[in-house]
Amino acid sequence: MKSFLTIIKLDYLQRTRNYNFLITLCASLAIAYTFVPEPNANYSTIRISDYIGFYNSAWFGYVTAIMSSIFLSLIGFYLVNSGVKNDIETKVGQMIASTQTTNFAYLISKTIGNFLLLLTIVCIIFIMSIVLFFLYNDGYPFQIVDFIKPYLIITVPAMFFVASLAVFFEVILAKYQVLQNVVFFFLFCALIAFTPKNKDEFAFDAFGSKIVMYQLEDTVRTLTNTDKTTSMSIGYVLGNTKKANKFEFNGVQFSSLFLISRFFWILISFGLVFLSSKVFHRFSINKKVKSIKKLKIIDSKIGFKEINLSTLIEAKTNYSIFSLIKTEFLLLVRKGKKWLWFVNISGMILLGFLSLEMAHKIVLPILWFLQVHRISDIATKEKSYNMHLFASSSYKPIQRIFASKIIASLLLMFIISLPLILKYSINFEILNAGFIVLGFVFLTFSSILLGQITKGKKLFEVTFFLVTYANINEIPFFDYFGAIKNDLGNIYTILIIILLLLGTTIFLKRKSVQK
Amino acid sequence: MHLEIQNVSKKYSKDKYGLKNFSIHIEKGILGLLGANGAGKSTLLKMIATVSKPSLGNITLNKNNIVKDANYMRQQLGFLPQDFGVYPNLNAYEFLEYMAAMKGIGGKNLRAKIQQLLEGLNLIENAKKPIGTYSGGMKQRVGIAQTLLNNPKIVLFDEPTVGLDPEERVRFRNLISDLANDCIVILSSHIVSDIDTIADKVAIMKSGKLIEYGNQNHIINQVADTVFETIIDSNQISNFKEKHLVVSTSRINGKLKIRYVSQNPVQNSITQKATLEDAYLYLNSII
Numbered sequence: 099m100k101s102f103l104t105i106i107k108l109d110y111l112q113r114t115r116n117y118n119f120l121i122t123l124c125a126s127l128a129i130a131y132t133f134v135p136e137p138n139a140n141y142s143t144i145r146i147s148d149y150i151g152f153y154n155s156a157w158f159g160y161v162t163a164i165m166s167s168i169f170l171s172l173i174g175f176y177l178v179n180s181g182v183k184n185d186i187e188t189k190v191g192q193m194i195a196s197t198q199t200t201n202f203a204y205l206i207s208k209t210i211g212n213f214l215l216l217l218t219i220v221c222i223i224f225i226m227s228i229v230l231f232f233l234y235n236d237g238y239p240f241q242i243v244d245f246i247k248p249y250l251i252i253t254v255p256a257m258f259f260v261a262s263l264a265v266f267f268e269v270i271l272a273k274y275q276v277l278q279n280v281v282f283f284f285l286f287c288a289l290i291a292f293t294p295k296n297k298d299e300f301a302f303d304a305f306g307s308k309i310v311m312y313q314l315e316d317t318v319r320t321l322t323n324t325d326k327t328t329s330m331s332i333g334y335v336l337g338n339t340k341k342a343n344k345f346e347f348n349g350v351q352f353s354s355l356f357l358i359s360r361f362f363w364i365l366i367s368f369g370l371v372f373l374s375s376k377v378f379h380r381f382s383i384n385k386k387v388k389s390i391k392k393l394k395i396i397d398s399k400i401g402f403k404e405i406n407l408s409t410l411i412e413a414k415t416n417y418s419i420f421s422l423i424k425t426e427f428l429l430l431v432r433k434g435k436k437w438l439w440f441v442n443i444s445g446m447i448l449l450g451f452l453s454l455e456m457a458h459k460i461v462l463p464i465l466w467f468l469q470v471h472r473i474s475d476i477a478t479k480e481k482s483y484n485m486h487l488f489a490s491s492s493y494k495p496i497q498r499i500f501a502s503k504i505i506a507s508l509l510l511m512f513i514i515s516l517p518l519i520l521k522y523s524i525n526f527e528i529l530n531a532g533f534i535v536l537g538f539v540f541l542t543f544s545s546i547l548l549g550q551i552t553k554g555k556k557l558f559e560v561t562f563f564l565v566t567y568a569n570i571n572e573i574p575f576f577d578y579f580g581a582i583k584n585d586l587g588n589i590y591t592i593l594i595i596i597l598l599l600l601g602t603t604i605f606l607k608r609k610s611v612q613k
Numbered sequence: 614m615h616l617e618i619q620n621v622s623k624k625y626s627k628d629k630y631g632l633k634n635f636s637i638h639i640e641k642g643i644l645g646l647l648g649a650n651g652a653g654k655s656t657l658l659k660m661i662a663t664v665s666k667p668s669l670g671n672i673t674l675n676k677n678n679i680v681k682d683a684n685y686m687r688q689q690l691g692f693l694p695q696d697f698g699v700y701p702n703l704n705a706y707e708f709l710e711y712m713a714a715m716k717g718i719g720g721k722n723l724r725a726k727i728q729q730l731l732e733g734l735n736l737i738e739n740a741k742k743p744i745g746t747y748s749g750g751m752k753q754r755v756g757i758a759q760t761l762l763n764n765p766k767i768v769l770f771d772e773p774t775v776g777l778d779p780e781e782r783v784r785f786r787n788l789i790s791d792l793a794n795d796c797i798v799i800l801s802s803h804i805v806s807d808i809d810t811i812a813d814k815v816a817i818m819k820s821g822k823l824i825e826y827g828n829q830n831h832i833i834n835q836v837a838d839t840v841f842e843t844i845i846d847s848n849q850i851s852n853f854k855e856k857h858l859v860v861s862t863s864r865i866n867g868k869l870k871i872r873y874v875s876q877n878p879v880q881n882s883i884t885q886k887a888t889l890e891d892a893y894l895y896l897n898s899i900i
Contacts, residue, residue, distance in 0.1 A: 404784060405733035405761075407791045411726040412764060416719025425703070425711040432702040484698025488759070491662040492715035493687045499715060 102203060109211040113181070114218065118554050122177060125557075126219045130226035132334070133165045134158055137234055141575070142342070146318045146330045151347035154238035155231060155245060160349060162227035163248035164307040166220055167256045168290065168332065171305050172567060174219070174257065175282050176560045178212035179264040183275070191381035201375035205265050209371050212261035220253055236344075244349055251352055252306035255360040259304055262367035269374035276434055276471050283467075283563070301359030313350045321345050333568065334575045417493065419502045426506035429479075430472045441468060442514065450517035454525070457518050459581045460570060462534070465514055466541060467566040472510065473542060474558050476503050477549030496607055504542060511538035530584055536592045537579025543599035550606045614641050614675065614766055614797050616661070621670035623656050623821070631656035632821045635670070643793045645812030646801040647893050653821035654801040655695055658769045661799065662692045674767065688717065691765030693756045695772045695801075701745025705736050705755055708744055712759040730758040749776035757785070766796045773800065774807050786811050805890040815889065817896050824900045829889055836892045841882035842872050853879075858898050860891050 113119065134153070135141055142150060144161050151157035182205075185191035194204060228245060263285075267278040289304045300309040315330055431439075445465035449457045480486040489499050512519075515534050522531040541562070548558040568576035577583050578592055616639040623631035632653045646654045659665045661672060663683035672679050679686040699708055709727045713719060731737045734754040739747070744755060753776040760768055770789070774782050790811055792798050802808055808815060815832055817825040825832055840860070845853055847869050853859065857875040864870075872885060874895045 405730070405788055405791075407761075407788075407795075410729060410761065410764070411722045413713065413718045413723045413726045413762065414720030415717055416714075417717045418719065419714070421710060421714035421719060425707060425714065428707065429700055429702060483700055484696060485700065487659070487662070487664050487692070487694040487697060488712065488715060490664040491687055491690060491692050493684055493717040498717075 102207060105199075105204075105207045106210050106214070109181070109207060110214045113184075113211060113215055118552050118556055119215075121552055121557060123219065123222055126222045127226060129169070130162065130166070130223040131230070133162045133223070133227070134230050134234065142331070142335050144314070144330075144332055145335065145342065146314050147322075148341055148343050149318045149321070149345050150342045151314070152238065152344050153231070153234050153236040154346065154348075155235075155241040156349040157347050158227050158231040158235070159245035160248045160310050160347070162223055162230075163253050164310050165332075166223045166249075167253045167305045167307050169564070170216060170219060170223075170253070171256055171260045172286055173560045173564050174216045174260050175264050175286070176279065176563055177219075177556065178215050178261060179268055179278060179282075180556075181208040181211055182265065182268040182272075186381060195381040201378040201380060202372060205269065205371050205375050205378060206368075208268075209258075209262045209265045209367070212264050213258050216257040216261060217254070220249065220257060224249055247349065248310065251357065251360060252310065255363050256305045256307075259363050259367050262370045266370040266374050269378050272379055274435065276438060276468070279470070279559075279563070280468070283567075297353065298355060300353075300356050301362070304363060306356075306360065309352070309356060310350055314347060317345055317347060333571065333573050335573065417498070419498045419505075422498060422502035423505050423509070426502050427509055430506055430510045433472045438468065446514065446517050449515070450521065454518075454521060454527075454530075457521070458530070458534075458579075459572070462515065462518055462537075462579070463566045463569045463581070466511065466538065467562060469511065469514060470559055470562055473507050473545050474555035474562070475545075475549065476507050476542065477546045478553060478555055479503070481553070490611065496604075496611060500607055504546065507542045507545075508539060511542065514538075529586070529589065530580055533580025533584055533589060533592075536589065536596060540578045540592060540596050540599070543596055543603055546603045547599050547606070550603065550610070615639075615673075616767065616797055617671075617673045618657075618661070619671045619673070621657075621660065621667040621672060623653075623660065623665070624668040630821045632660070632667075635821070635823055637816060637823060637826060639797055639799070639814075641793070641795075641797055642813035643789060643798045643800060643811055645808030645815045646799060646818060647803070647805065647808060647815060647889075648801075648818035649803055649897065651820075652803075652818040654803075654818055655771055656821070657818070658692075658694075658771050658799065658801055661686070661767075662690060662694075662769055663687055686767070689763070689766040691760035691763065691768040693760050693768075693770045693773050695775075697756055699744045699752060699755065702743055704743055705731060705740040705747075705758075708755060709758055709762065713762045716763045718763045726762065727758075730761060734758050750778060750781065753777055754781075757788075761792075768792055768796060768798045770798070770800045772802055774802070774804070782807070805888075805893055809889040817893055819897055819900060825892075825896050832892045832896075833887050833889055836874055836887045836895045838884065838887075839874050839876060839895075840872065840885045840887045840891045841875065841878045842870065842885050843879055843882040844868050844870050845879075858895060860894055 132141075133143055134157070135143060137153070143165060144150070151161070182191070185194060224245065228240075231240060231245075263282065267282060271278045271281065292303060292308075294300050294303060294308055294312070297312075300312070303309065311330060311332070442465065445461055445468065448461045449465065452461060475482060480489045489495055492499060512535070515538060519531045519534050522528070522534070544561070545555075545558045548561065549555055551557075565576045565578070569579075569581060572582055574582045577588070578595075580588060618635060618637045618639075621635045622633050625631055635653070635657065646657070648654050656665070660667050661679075663679055663686050666680055674686055674689075677685045700711075703711065706727060709730070710723070713723055713727070728737070731740050734757060736751060736754055736758070739751070744752065747755070753773070757773070760770070768789075774785060777785060786807075789798055789800060793811075793813070800808060800812065809829065812829065814826065814828050816823055817832070825835070844865065845868065847864075847867070850859075850862070850869060850871075853871065853873075856877075857873040857879075860872045860874060862869050862871050872891075874891055878884075
């Protein structure tokens, strides 16, 4: 037992002792700050028809708890779903495989490691919710129970479930990183779309937020003496707070069934880990075995012959970057599984045949998101493939190699979006076509900048995922490609952001090369 | 070709130096850089390759300051880093084309040159397979091929023989000797036998400092007449090591045959001809 706890402790330490996690914590702090808007802020996060709650302890506690349960379930998965993968890449897994540690013990330690990581972020949000209460409260007393209760009953079990799902997908879809992301995305959408038909069915809500939402809506319905379904919005909605009326929300009385259901979801999580342990590859992945077989054949050949330098052909100087762009493009195309191109081409066909609105609002952001693994490591690819020393010692690395990576990525995104751009161009809707171009330029530069800052691809992947989800749900604040707000004002805003991204990117690249 | 390294230091933190006040003048031929892991060999090579900049001091190639004008060096550089990687999805042809484009090399003859290099390095049969499927030795050969793409005038090899089998090592040494007819070759290693047969000059490094530099005879002379061989009981070894610098040991009929460096040899010791390895270990132990 002691060694099991030591594994968990050390796993947690090695995953938190890095720059990326520090950035994640800072970002969590910043996001948590926005969960309950400042009284005069121009946006709302939770709003029931024209109503928002008085700023009392229950409102702060429950709102931040369900916001973190929903959003952290979504992005948390992407933050933690590389525990096993890291052990494969660092070859630590092979050492673990040769020890007495059972599959279940190893995977449960990874699950708890994931859970502790998410719990750290939850703690940050929890502390921030208390700070926000003291900053904005409407004169209500501070009641700690109203903060602890929702986190303990809603957020904590949800985080454990997500932690186990991350391990489950890492094991079941070990070789298909992209598929892990996509399948979770759809699973999350399905779970969030689940609408309980009666109070007993709240037990089936994995993230536990529905019961609070129901209570909020019910309070407003009682207040307004109506039986109609109230329109509730969750997420960042701009410019709708001015007319808001206020109501007093005093929290939720959780039924015994609901409380038991939280334990049930934790049990399901253990079940998922148990199932995973039955099919866990234990770091003996087929792909590796195959390549070793191939290597044996290749290795049976004799080594190198003599090279006569005097007869070597003289190659000419050619500083064109065309060749570099060609190879960078080839690398992007070849990345990931081949069958993903079948999905990409299907998506491109849909872009051409679906209605403009449907193609622009739904298909395009999903199709772009499917390229996340291709464009998320533009800034870090050289380092992760250990090619950075070649690149840094080559002729004009920024103007030629860095530029070719950017151009290749833009080219790929352009080709992916081409059917819709053509459709808009044929309809003379040049503004919309322009928006799409700006959209993928924005994505490319965001990827580079976040990669440069974090020295990794995770933050961009998580942000991209969140932004895609927000766009599919038509949250205007996140519209970077004119799907919702396609006016000139928005195009200028995006253009300015892109120029800022470009400037910062070049500045950081120059700085890193000078170092 | 003149490569001048003048009072170069690389400072990582307040008291941590990768290289400290390092100066050396290098001309055409092979310079062997010897030093233990962490001695600063790779740091020095990275600065010559313009991958990192010195915190202090200057590096000039043919009187051009490459700290300020890195592209002057990059145009004539062939560099094989210690732990280099490859893009596993590219085959050897594509990878070398990519490396050529990085170096600013192209034209009609490029494919023929790549073909020649792949043939010479015995990679031609597998040239169309992804490099991700290659063995360590084959990847190392691809690395060697890329250093020769641009007819370099200065070639840096950082621990180049890793992954090569004994026969390949011999051929690699021949290749380096050929290269040195026309350019500066700097070969870094902590394995003395990689260097002693081919290096015109040897620089020994320790803790970021140059502790000895010169031709092999000059360095070997530091331990002339102080290298001996003797046979002792195996239980005496700890005591023996406290008094003398043991270079190597081998087991004979339950006893130990010891090669050691000492000013005060034990009785029945036989004087041995000093080698570069003896001198390297001796210099490393006294400074």
